[in-house]
Amino acid sequence: MSTKNIHSENYQSICVKDPIVESNNSHIPPIYATSTFSYEDLEAAFAFFRGENHIYTYSRFSNPSSAFLAQKIAELEVCGLNIEARGLLFSSGMAAISAALLSQLKEGDTILCQSVIYGAASDFIHTDLASFGIQTIDHDLKDFEDVLKVIKGNPTIKVLYLETPANPTLSCVDIEALSKIAHEYEIKVIIDNTFATSYIQQPFKLGADIVVYSSTKFMNGHGTGISGAAVTKSIDDHKKVFRILKNFGGVCSPFESFLLNNGIKTLPLRINQHQHNAQMLADYLFHHEKINKVNFLGLLSHPDYELAQRQMYGTTGMMSFEIKGGLKAGMIFQENIQFCTRTASLGTADTLITHSASTSHAVIPEEIRLKNGITPGLIRCSVGLEHIDDILKDFEQALDKI
Numbered sequence: 001m002s003t004k005n006i007h008s009e010n011y012q013s014i015c016v017k018d019p020i021v022e023s024n025n026s027h028i029p030p031i032y033a034t035s036t037f038s039y040e041d042l043e044a045a046f047a048f049f050r051g052e053n054h055i056y057t058y059s060r061f062s063n064p065s066s067a068f069l070a071q072k073i074a075e076l077e078v079c080g081l082n083i084e085a086r087g088l089l090f091s092s093g094m095a096a097i098s099a100a101l102l103s104q105l106k107e108g109d110t111i112l113c114q115s116v117i118y119g120a121a122s123d124f125i126h127t128d129l130a131s132f133g134i135q136t137i138d139h140d141l142k143d144f145e146d147v148l149k150v151i152k153g154n155p156t157i158k159v160l161y162l163e164t165p166a167n168p169t170l171s172c173v174d175i176e177a178l179s180k181i182a183h184e185y186e187i188k189v190i191i192d193n194t195f196a197t198s199y200i201q202q203p204f205k206l207g208a209d210i211v212v213y214s215s216t217k218f219m220n221g222h223g224t225g226i227s228g229a230a231v232t233k234s235i236d237d238h239k240k241v242f243r244i245l246k247n248f249g250g251v252c253s254p255f256e257s258f259l260l261n262n263g264i265k266t267l268p269l270r271i272n273q274h275q276h277n278a279q280m281l282a283d284y285l286f287h288h289e290k291i292n293k294v295n296f297l298g299l300l301s302h303p304d305y306e307l308a309q310r311q312m313y314g315t316t317g318m319m320s321f322e323i324k325g326g327l328k329a330g331m332i333f334q335e336n337i338q339f340c341t342r343t344a345s346l347g348t349a350d351t352l353i354t355h356s357a358s359t360s361h362a363v364i365p366e367e368i369r370l371k372n373g374i375t376p377g378l379i380r381c382s383v384g385l386e387h388i389d390d391i392l393k394d395f396e397q398a399l400d401k402i
């Protein structure tokens with residue numbers, strides 16, 4: 001897979017056909033900073049607008065900078081699998097998530113949704129989709145008999161929406177078992193794979209229909225831009241998602257695509273190091289007297305350790321932990337952290353910490369947060385690529401202040 005992250009045959013086929021690129025021998029795909037493409041062949045352009053062929057006409061429909069990268073992301077998604085996939089790039093993870101959902105739903109339909117997902121996705125589903133007459137049933141999805149009962153009792157369920165591992169508790173659900181149940185009732189399975197990336201989890205192999213990403217995170221890897229991706233297995237789903245992308249207009253800009261392609265080249269290397277550092281930090285915190293709980297998929301104590309071992313190829317660089325003393329202790333810790341960065345994002349080269357209940361999950365009602373382990377004292381950490389001794393030193397001095 002690491003070779004595919006760097007080399008792209010698509011670049012050869014999509015960009016190098018371009019006579020300017022070809023004559024300049026540009027090693028790196030150029031940024032096509034153009035809104036339109038002139039119609040050299042009028043018949044071909046008109047045929048495109050009738051939906052009969054594909055040529056570049058207008059960058060809201062497609063642009064070579066994002067087209068070749070979208071296909072690269074799709075190829076990574078099915079690397080080593082005998083599955084075909086197509087990718088689309090968006091202006092953000094939320095644009096990709098909302099397009100994937102809108103592509104499959106209409107008024108009167110219902111979404112069966114994992115009990116806690118990323119805050120804005122939850123807000124979109126429960127507020128915006130609800131205003132279009134699309135209802136949601138939240139469920140923890142661990143008990144398959146119960147899931148079956150819910151599906152049988154609600155024939156309007158058309159989408160099963162999963163985020164596994166979930167932000168911020170790293171809670172996982174069984175993609176394969178749930179996809180099997182969903183498909184028996186012609187329900188589409190959409191998965192947010194942002195935390196894992198295709199390098200450590202391939203949801204298509206386990207039965208998912210559409211995989212969505214905030215590529216702002218590990219894929220970009222450096223915190224330099226906002227982007228999203230949706231990868232589909234069937235041509236029909238690809239067309240449906242593309243229609244929403246084109247008509248809602250949340251396309252990825254050529255410059256963001258350029259940044260994303262730079263990041264994606266080193267994804268496997270970075271994830272390996274993120275995971276290594278996260279394991280060391282999790283082990284340290286697990287044995288620390290001031291820590292109540294550590295949520296990390298590489299710890300046997302995580303309730304989904306075995307499931308993660310089964311359906312993922314790694315543990316991710318993400319964790320969350322609870323300091324004894326709850327919110328007050330958590331605030332002292334965050335105020336005293338020096339080397340790591342206090343910010344709400346994740347997946348960058350530097351270590352980031354955030355208080356989930358006040359940031360990424362602030363829009364989720366408190367009783368639901370608490371029921372799902374997002375306690376007032378929970379701190380999420382996206383473990384970076386720095387030397388682990390520096391990360392540990394910073395944590396140690398901040399914990400000493402409590």
Ligand SMILES: Cc1ncc(COP(=O)(O)O)c(C=O)c1O
Nearest residue numbers: 092093094118167194214216227
């Ligand atoms: C798991 C997950 N999915 C989706 C998103 C939304 O991504 P974006 O901010 O790129 O719209 C986020 C953002 O934090 C996230 O953590």
